[in-house]
Structure formats: C-alpha cells, structure tokens
Amino acid sequence: MLAFHLARFKVDATPPNGHSLCGGWIKPVVGVDDPLWLRGVVLQGAGLPIVLAALDWTGVMDESHRxxxxxxxxxxxxxxxxxxxxxxxxxxxxxxxxxGNALLRKANATPLLYDEAFVDDLVKRAAAAVRESLTAAKPVTHIRAGQAEVHEVASNRRVIGPDGKIRFTRGSATLDPVARAEPVGTIDPILKSVGFFQGDRPLARLYYYTTHPMSYYGDGRVSSDFAGLARQQRAADEPDTFHVYFTGAAGNVTAGKFNDGNHANRVTLAHRIHAAMKAADEHAQERAHPLESAEWITAPFRFAARSDLDLDKLKAIVADPKESVVNRNRTAMTCGWLMRVASRRPILLSKLELAGGTLLHLPAETFVEYQLHAQGERPDTLLATAAYGDGGPWYIPLERSFAEGGYEPSVAGVSTTSETPYRKAISDLLKKQA
Structure with missing residues (x-):
C-alpha cells in the first residue's frame, strides 16, 4: 500500500446579494461575474493529515481564522x-x-463586516466537503515542482522619493502615468508550481505568485479577478487535474504599474498569469521526485502590537455613529487584533518539506522582502510562499516603512520593531527539522 494519498475539495464561497464586500466599506454585492471558491487538498501519510487551502476572499482574521x-x-x-x-x-x-463584527453589532452599526449566518453555514459546508473528499483520496507517488517568470503584472506599490518618503502609492489600478512610469521596484517575479502526481498523472497543481490580485473593484460585482480567471483557464487546459492558487507575500506589491483600471486589463493580466502557470508546469515536467517523505513543521510567533493603538479609544470609534463606515469597520478589525494580542494566542508559521520543494505559510499582508529573505535562507530548494493566512495583523511592513509613511504602515497592527524578530522566526522555521 502506498504511503501517501491526496484528497481534493472545493466549495462555492460566493456571498449572496447585499453582502458586504472588503469589510463593508465598498459597494455590497449586486451581482456575480464569476464565483469565489475555497479550494484545497488534504495530504495523508505524513502522520496526521495536512490541509492546504486557498479561499477567494479578502481576509479571514483572528477568531474567525481559528x-x-x-x-x-x-x-x-x-x-x-x-x-x-x-x-x-x-x-x-x-x-x-x-x-470586530460583534463590536459593530453591539453598536448597531451598519453595514457589518459580514453576515454571520452565511459564514457559519459556509464553514459547515467546507468541513463537509473536506470530510467527503477523503473517501476519494488518490495515491500520490511523485512531486513535480517548477517555476517561470511572470511578465508585466507585479510592481512594488511603494515608490520612495529622494527624501526617503513615499512619493507614490501604486494601487491595484493606477491612473497617474507618472507613477506607472516609475521602475517596477522590489518584487518576486517568479511563479512557482508544485504538482502532486500519481505516476505521470497530475492529481493537483498548487500555484504561488506574489501580487495583489485585483484589476478593479468596488462596483459590487463579485469576481475572483485575474488570479482566479487564470486558475480557471488552467483548469480548462487540464480538466482532470485540480488547481489551487495561493498569493505570496504581496503586502506591498500590486499590478499598478501595468494596470490603469481599464476593465479589459483583467483578461490581459489573467492571460499573463496563465502563461506563466503553463511554463512553470512545463519546467516541472522533467523534475519528478518520488514522494518518500513529507515533514510538517510549525513555529508559533507573537507579534507585538503598535504602541500607539489604544483599545478603549478604538472601541469608542466603533461605537460612534458619526464616524464613517470605513473608520468604524477597519477600527473594529483592529480591536479584534488587539484583543487577540492581549490573549497571548500566537500566530502559527508553518512549512511543508517535500521532495523537490518547500511550502512556507505566512500570515496577513506580509511585505515581499520577507519572502525574498526566506528564499535567501533556502537557496537549495524551490521555496513557494503563501501569505494571507491568519489576517489578524493586517499589514506586516518593514521597520523603515513606518518612517517612509504611506498607507500600509498606517493600518498595520504590528509594532514598528517587528521586522527583526519576524525575520528571525522565518529563518529559524526554515532551518528547523522535525
């Protein structure tokens, strides 16, 4: 009997009409351009099963994630x-x-972050999908991992001026041609593909690429956007293979240099991601490694909260009906994070060591420099990073980012001195053995 088996599951995670989007401060759902999914795999045979899942949502934070x-x-x-x-x-x-949702509900705020009945039902449906998938698990014999460069999608969103301060912030769509003309900046241009195979048959391919995955948003039209459309194209190429897409440490990376918000760009960007997916899979084809072992290793890490965040003052903002929706809702999330920090429950970093590749799992909107640091720690392996795990900290910038200014550090939940211990925690995890 083969040691390793892979189960594959998916569940429709599309919110209903009227549901809040992006925390309630943009237009709620008025229609669906394409569905949102929770897609994942369960690897059996490395001790207790391992679940790897990607959800087409903005974020799942703290107690919701737990x-x-x-x-x-x-x-x-x-x-x-x-x-x-x-x-x-x-x-x-x-x-x-x-x-955060509980604080808003207590204050009779509207809109809430989300509809709890919808989410509770989705969690139950997701669990049922996982449970049902186990009966159809397939033997896994090999891992094939490859990579390819993505052209003209990602750019660093933080353009620094000669004074050391933010000159431009390039959002997902950037109208200013001067900002778009600035250099690409610090990114990771490489898309990684990690495939689980039964002999020569691909059972599932996991993709990892690092950019905010939006071409345009705020119109109430639900969409998995260009990353989801690229995944959908790849599924059409290989209908018998299961495809999952993870976003890397893209806290300071967007498509803003290459996207002015024209709606046609969604398809253009999807084609560019899809081309890299195919190229990475082709690169992986001749790099088959027998799946003889798989090691799951975790490392708890406690971020300190920003010292200027006062929970009582923030709760007062949430309770104030004169405050804007965005201030109340974002602040409610910050309250949730501060309550979590006070509870001393850590963030869990993890990695999966496979033949031919290492999968690294990080929280929230981690900046790309941490991902590049991780790759420098493990030049011996194809290292694929998934960020946007537990979203509690929101942005995780660099120490210098706070002095540079800009949007990301202004809404970060972590201390200005988080960079050194966070880098060390990532390094220690990558060196750690089971």
Whole structure:
C-alpha cells in the first residue's frame, strides 16, 4: 500500500446579494461575474493529515481564522496546527473578523463586516466537503515542482522619493502615468508550481505568485479577478487535474504599474498569469521526485502590537455613529487584533518539506522582502510562499516603512520593531527539522 494519498475539495464561497464586500466599506454585492471558491487538498501519510487551502476572499482574521481551521481539522481527522488556510485576497469578496463584527453589532452599526449566518453555514459546508473528499483520496507517488517568470503584472506599490518618503502609492489600478512610469521596484517575479502526481498523472497543481490580485473593484460585482480567471483557464487546459492558487507575500506589491483600471486589463493580466502557470508546469515536467517523505513543521510567533493603538479609544470609534463606515469597520478589525494580542494566542508559521520543494505559510499582508529573505535562507530548494493566512495583523511592513509613511504602515497592527524578530522566526522555521 502506498504511503501517501491526496484528497481534493472545493466549495462555492460566493456571498449572496447585499453582502458586504472588503469589510463593508465598498459597494455590497449586486451581482456575480464569476464565483469565489475555497479550494484545497488534504495530504495523508505524513502522520496526521495536512490541509492546504486557498479561499477567494479578502481576509479571514483572528477568531474567525481559528474557528475555520478547527472545523477543517476536525473534518480531516487532524489537528488545527496542521491546517494552512489562506486567502487569495481579492477585494470584491468578504473580509471577516468575528470579534470586530460583534463590536459593530453591539453598536448597531451598519453595514457589518459580514453576515454571520452565511459564514457559519459556509464553514459547515467546507468541513463537509473536506470530510467527503477523503473517501476519494488518490495515491500520490511523485512531486513535480517548477517555476517561470511572470511578465508585466507585479510592481512594488511603494515608490520612495529622494527624501526617503513615499512619493507614490501604486494601487491595484493606477491612473497617474507618472507613477506607472516609475521602475517596477522590489518584487518576486517568479511563479512557482508544485504538482502532486500519481505516476505521470497530475492529481493537483498548487500555484504561488506574489501580487495583489485585483484589476478593479468596488462596483459590487463579485469576481475572483485575474488570479482566479487564470486558475480557471488552467483548469480548462487540464480538466482532470485540480488547481489551487495561493498569493505570496504581496503586502506591498500590486499590478499598478501595468494596470490603469481599464476593465479589459483583467483578461490581459489573467492571460499573463496563465502563461506563466503553463511554463512553470512545463519546467516541472522533467523534475519528478518520488514522494518518500513529507515533514510538517510549525513555529508559533507573537507579534507585538503598535504602541500607539489604544483599545478603549478604538472601541469608542466603533461605537460612534458619526464616524464613517470605513473608520468604524477597519477600527473594529483592529480591536479584534488587539484583543487577540492581549490573549497571548500566537500566530502559527508553518512549512511543508517535500521532495523537490518547500511550502512556507505566512500570515496577513506580509511585505515581499520577507519572502525574498526566506528564499535567501533556502537557496537549495524551490521555496513557494503563501501569505494571507491568519489576517489578524493586517499589514506586516518593514521597520523603515513606518518612517517612509504611506498607507500600509498606517493600518498595520504590528509594532514598528517587528521586522527583526519576524525575520528571525522565518529563518529559524526554515532551518528547523522535525
């Protein structure tokens, strides 16, 4: 009997009409251009099962993330520390935080971050999908991992001027031609593909690429955007293979240099991602490694919160009906994070060591420099990074980012001195053996 088996699951995670999008501060759902999915795999044979899942949502934070991973773990007959639940981070999609939602509901605020009945039902459906997938698990014999460059999609969103301060912030869509003309900046241009094979048959391919995955948003039209469309194209190429897409450490990376918001660009960007997916799979084809072992290793890490964040003052903003929706809702999420920090429950970093590749799992909107640092720590392997796990910290910038200014550090939940210990935690995890 073969040691390793792979189960594949998916569940429609599209919110209903009227549901809040991106935390309630953009237009709610008025229609669906293409559905949102929770897609994932369960690897059996490396001790307790390992769950790797990607959700087409903006973010799942703190207690919401804990409860969802616990439900998936129970369904997969494993423990929550062996579940990696990540968001792809599209914005015409839900953004959930259980404690923040409770504060808003107590204050009779509207709109809430999300509809709890819808989300609770989705978590139950997701657990059921995982449970049902186990009966159809297939033997896995090989891993094939490859990579390819993505052309003209990603750019660094933070353009620094000669004074060391933010000159431009390039959003997902950037109208200013001067800002778009600035250099690409620091990114990771490489898309990684990690395939699980039964002999020569690909059972599932996991893709990893690092950029905010939005071409345009805010119109109430639900979409998995260009990352989801590229995944959909790849599924059409290989209808018998299961495809999952993870977003890397893209906190400071967008398509803004190459996208002015023209709606046609969504398809253009999708084609560019799709081309890299195919190229990475072709590169992987001659790099077959027998799957003889798989090691799942975790490392708890506690971020300190920003010292200027006062929970009582923030709760007062949430309770104030004169405040804007965006201030109340974002602040409610920050409250959820501060309550979580006070509870001392850590963020869990994890990695999966496979023949031919290492999968690294990071939280929230981690800046790309941490991903590049991780790759420098492991030049011996194809390292694929998924960020946007537990979204509680929001942005995780560099230490210098706070002095540079700009949007990301202004809404980051972590201390200005987080960079050094976070880098060390990532390095230590990558060196750690089971």
């Amino acid at each position: 409860l969802w991973t616990e439900a998936l773990a129970e369904a997969a007959h494993t423990t929550p520390d062996r579940v990696a639940l990540h968001c792809v981070h599209q914005h015409n999609a839900p953004f959930i935080d259980r404690e």
